[in-house]
Amino acid sequence: xxxxxxxxxxxxxxxxxxxxxxxxxxxxxxxxxxxxxxxxxxxxxxxxxxxxxxxxxxxxxxxxxxxxxxxxxxxxxxxxxxxxxxxxxxxxxxxxxxxxxxxxxxxxxxxxxxxxxxxxxxxxxxxxxxxxxxxxxxxxxxxxx
Numbered sequence: 001x002x003x004x005x006x007x008x009x010x011x012x013x014x015x016x017x018x019x020x021x022x023x024x025x026x027x028x029x030x031x032x033x034x035x036x037x038x039x040x041x042x043x044x045x046x047x048x049x050x051x052x053x054x055x056x057x058x059x060x061x062x063x064x065x066x067x068x069x070x071x072x073x074x075x076x077x078x079x080x081x082x083x084x085x086x087x088x089x090x091x092x093x094x095x096x097x098x099x100x101x102x103x104x105x106x107x108x109x110x111x112x113x114x115x116x117x118x119x120x121x122x123x124x125x126x127x128x129x130x131x132x133x134x135x136x137x138x139x140x141x142x143x144x145x
Contacts (some may be wrong), residue, residue: 003057018136022136022140026132030135035091036130037106037107040111041104041106044089046089048089048124051085055098073122074121087116087121093120093125094125094130095126097128099112100125111124112124
């Protein structure tokens with residue numbers, strides 16, 4: 001059975017959760033290192049995780065209010081002291097392979113992006129659910145030894 005989470009903005013966003021110890025372990029030792037290596041390969045030094053309640057899928061684009069983009073993705077665009085426009089990068093983790101049509105040549109991580117003009121402002125980074133479950137199981141086995 002699927003659990004309901006009515007706090008999610010999207011009807012189509014698959015949401016995965018674990019008990020806190022397992023979630024912390026998966027995040028710190030599987031997901032965060034993949035995210036770091038992805039952004040390093042993309043030559044992006046600063047990036048922020050979009051809160052999971054606000055993840056949207058491609059199926060949401062025609063139904064969601066445009067104000068969503070201003071409130072959650074574009075709200076912190078600003079001018080630097082030198083006058084250049086700074087578009088902070090956000091990302092979200094997805095287990096939906098249909099959201100990620102590109103593959104990073106360096107890391108082989110599947111991803112996609114939402115751009116403002118030609119500037120990416122939101123990246124979708126795909127983490128395979130099989131990899132997550134395998135990692136969680138292996139980590140648990142190590143704890144039991």
